[in-house]
Amino acid sequence: MKIGNSSWQFKNVYIQESAVVVGPKENAGPLGKYFDFGYDDVHCNEKSWEKAEIKMAQEANLLALKKSNKTFKDIDLVISGDLNNQIIVGNYLFRDYDVNYMGVFNACASSIEGVLIGANVIDASNANNVMISVSSHNGTAERQFRYPTEYGGQKPDSMTSTTTAATSIIIGNQKSQIRITRGTVGKVIDYKMSDATDMGRTMAPAAYQTLKEHLEDFKISTSEYDLIVTGDLSYFGKDLFLQICDAHNLDLHNNYEDCGLMIYDRETQDVQSGGSGCGCLPGVAYSFILNQMRNGIYKKVLLIATGALHNPIILAQKESIPGIAHAVALEVVE
Amino acid sequence: MKIGNSSWQFKNVYIQESAVVVGPKENAGPLGKYFDFGYDDVHCNEKSWEKAEIKMAQEANLLALKKSNKTFKDIDLVISGDLNNQIIVGNYLFRDYDVNYMGVFNACASSIEGVLIGANVIDASNANNVMISVSSHNGTAERQFRYPTEYGGQKPDSMTSTTTAATSIIIGNQKSQIRITRGTVGKVIDYKMSDATDMGRTMAPAAYQTLKEHLEDFKISTSEYDLIVTGDLSYFGKDLFLQICDAHNLDLHNNYEDCGLMIYDRETQDVQSGGSGCGCLPGVAYSFILNQMRNGIYKKVLLIATGALHNPIILAQKESIPGIAHAVALEVVE
Numbered sequence: 211m212k213i214g215n216s217s218w219q220f221k222n223v224y225i226q227e228s229a230v231v232v233g234p235k236e237n238a239g240p241l242g243k244y245f246d247f248g249y250d251d252v253h254c255n256e257k258s259w260e261k262a263e264i265k266m267a268q269e270a271n272l273l274a275l276k277k278s279n280k281t282f283k284d285i286d287l288v289i290s291g292d293l294n295n296q297i298i299v300g301n302y303l304f305r306d307y308d309v310n311y312m313g314v315f316n317a318c319a320s321s322i323e324g325v326l327i328g329a330n331v332i333d334a335s336n337a338n339n340v341m342i343s344v345s346s347h348n349g350t351a352e353r354q355f356r357y358p359t360e361y362g363g364q365k366p367d368s369m370t371s372t373t374t375a376a377t378s379i380i381i382g383n384q385k386s387q388i389r390i391t392r393g394t395v396g397k398v399i400d401y402k403m404s405d406a407t408d409m410g411r412t413m414a415p416a417a418y419q420t421l422k423e424h425l426e427d428f429k430i431s432t433s434e435y436d437l438i439v440t441g442d443l444s445y446f447g448k449d450l451f452l453q454i455c456d457a458h459n460l461d462l463h464n465n466y467e468d469c470g471l472m473i474y475d476r477e478t479q480d481v482q483s484g485g486s487g488c489g490c491l492p493g494v495a496y497s498f499i500l501n502q503m504r505n506g507i508y509k510k511v512l513l514i515a516t517g518a519l520h521n522p523i524i525l526a527q528k529e530s531i532p533g534i535a536h537a538v539a540l541e542v543v544e
Numbered sequence: 545m546k547i548g549n550s551s552w553q554f555k556n557v558y559i560q561e562s563a564v565v566v567g568p569k570e571n572a573g574p575l576g577k578y579f580d581f582g583y584d585d586v587h588c589n590e591k592s593w594e595k596a597e598i599k600m601a602q603e604a605n606l607l608a609l610k611k612s613n614k615t616f617k618d619i620d621l622v623i624s625g626d627l628n629n630q631i632i633v634g635n636y637l638f639r640d641y642d643v644n645y646m647g648v649f650n651a652c653a654s655s656i657e658g659v660l661i662g663a664n665v666i667d668a669s670n671a672n673n674v675m676i677s678v679s680s681h682n683g684t685a686e687r688q689f690r691y692p693t694e695y696g697g698q699k700p701d702s703m704t705s706t707t708t709a710a711t712s713i714i715i716g717n718q719k720s721q722i723r724i725t726r727g728t729v730g731k732v733i734d735y736k737m738s739d740a741t742d743m744g745r746t747m748a749p750a751a752y753q754t755l756k757e758h759l760e761d762f763k764i765s766t767s768e769y770d771l772i773v774t775g776d777l778s779y780f781g782k783d784l785f786l787q788i789c790d791a792h793n794l795d796l797h798n799n800y801e802d803c804g805l806m807i808y809d810r811e812t813q814d815v816q817s818g819g820s821g822c823g824c825l826p827g828v829a830y831s832f833i834l835n836q837m838r839n840g841i842y843k844k845v846l847l848i849a850t851g852a853l854h855n856p857i858i859l860a861q862k863e864s865i866p867g868i869a870h871a872v873a874l875e876v877v878e
Binding site for chain 2: 211212215216218257258260261286287294295296297298300301302304305308309310311312313314315316317323326327330331333334335336337338395396397398399400519520521522523524527529532534536
């Protein structure tokens with residue numbers, strides 16, 4: 211059901227299972243024990259970073275299937291996204307499987323965009339199970355959006371570190387412990403910032419816009435949720451987001467965190483401002499957060515995935531970096 | 545309703561309006577009089593090809609709104625796709641409008657991927673109107689996927705010419721003359737071809753796979769449709785597609801054409817094998833084909849958009865080019 215201007219109430223959409231496969235830095239971070247598998251090396255025994263990312267995505271998807279006692283025959287639709295030009299991870303991975311495929315791209319908001327689309331397909335009774343496969347890899351993304359990592363350029367404090375994480379979630383109409391109850395679609399918001407080494411701040415206004423619309427559409431306050439997380443604003447982006455929320459009297463001081471600051475220990479792990487990348491939010495949410503929900507720590511959680519919607523060519527044409535944020539709410543079924 | 549393995553029967557989805565804005569070569573082609581607007585110059589008075597493509601997309605969307613007596617307030621969701629890295633056309637265009645936004649990418653199959661997603665959202669009663677905005681531009685795409693056009697390299701006969709076309713379609717639950725009745729989602733199909741100057745042939749197996757599944761799922765034959773079109777296989781890709789169909793006893797000799805061969809006069813227009821690009825199929829379908837349907841020439845049409853799912857980085861790593869095709873059926877309402 212459509213709610214307000216930008217939101218949906220989903221009837222019958224549940225999380226079946228999920229899996230997260232990460233790189234060495236993520237595995238050494240504070241959430242290490244919650245991930246399904248962690249590699250010691252970002253090459254994952256492959257000859258290129260691209261192929262390493264594809265391999266990690268394959269493993270995450272096969273693990274999610276295994277954990278849910280399903281095969282690709284049970285999956286009516288796969289929705290995939292990543293940060294590589296032309297989202298090649300899903301394109302190359304899913305050629306090996308007999309499964310219906312759609313690619314999405316809203317940068318680091320792709321994960322929740324995929325969940326919103328999948329939930330609509332299930333809501334329309336057009337699928338029983340939809341798999342959403344989203345990944346990012348430090349080597350592929352840093353080279354493409356900023357500088358090759360071998361270049362060894364000095365990084366400003368505002369820069370985020372792209373998370374190496376492949377994530378898979380299977381959502382479906384079969385009842386489970388955790389239900390996807392609500393969704394809010396984002397708008398493209400551009401505050402005319404243009405620093406590709408400060409993406410956290412470029413996305414903060416979009417995160418505020420989506421949170422505001424979500425609360426207005428459902429006529430609720432921030433206290434509705436035990437936990438609200440944004441995707442990858444990290445240290446400086448989170449700070450700007452909180453400033454904007456404060457200025458608009460949205461109280462987030464007790465139940466808010468950013469996944470870019472959860473996945474690494476910023477004090478010791480040399481990640482500058484924190485984590486980013488489209489594997490960041492689902493990497494945290496589909497491992498640690500679901501675990502906490504299943505163990506009774508959180509009952510209602512709002513996930514707000516944030517994305518920076520530029521490319522290097524348009525920045526070279528002196529353009530700014532627009533942002534977007536998509537949200538879904540998870541709820542423990544009593 | 546889900547039909548067979550890969551298809552959907554849509555309940556209540558109608559084409560509200562559409563608009564197509566093209567470049568000079570398309571405007572001079574055989575379908576010139578059917579387009580809403582054609583530019584004399586591919587720069588469209590902008591300083592870069594990227595900004596030209598954004599401007600054309602804006603015009604197509606505003607024209608579609610105008611023709612349907614709607615504003616962005618009536619649009620519950622915009623779905624956008626293009627061929628630029630990180631699909632920047634929609635990202636930069638829709639920051640100027642207060643509208644919910646999702647980006648999709650399945651290369652030149654993005655147009656029908658968007659329609660399939662939009663139709664699901666409408667089928668779930670989660671939207672009244674969804675706009676799908678898809679564009680391609682010869683200057684932005686040729687530079688990115690092959691060579692800069694200024695380079696002036698000799699082109700092999702198998703090469704297609706990226707269509708300069710911005711297309712917009714508004715689909716919704718309000719009855720109209722043309723209904724979107726059926727959809728079939730594609731799979732990633734890779735016949736291990738790797739020539740980026742012969743993309744038509746790389747996509748032909750995916751077009752066959754989707755057509756075959758569509759016919760099997762709905763238990764129909766090719767004669768069900770007055771017209772079946774593929775997106776942008778062009779001369780050599782169409783030939784391979786017909787060979788594969790012949791080998792599997794699918795008769796397409798009376799009611800099939802490829803949009804890449806419809807949009808240009810290949811004999812006189814210097815486009816090598818024909819047209820390609822994600823504006824190609826919707827450029828033909830949302831102008832000429834809808835016109836013919838409204839004038840009683842065609843009653844049932846199947847659109848099969850075809851996409852090549854590679855990027856230049858992964859080709860440099862000696863990979864092949866996988867393809868995909870998505871289909872929707874249009875039907876004149878009696």
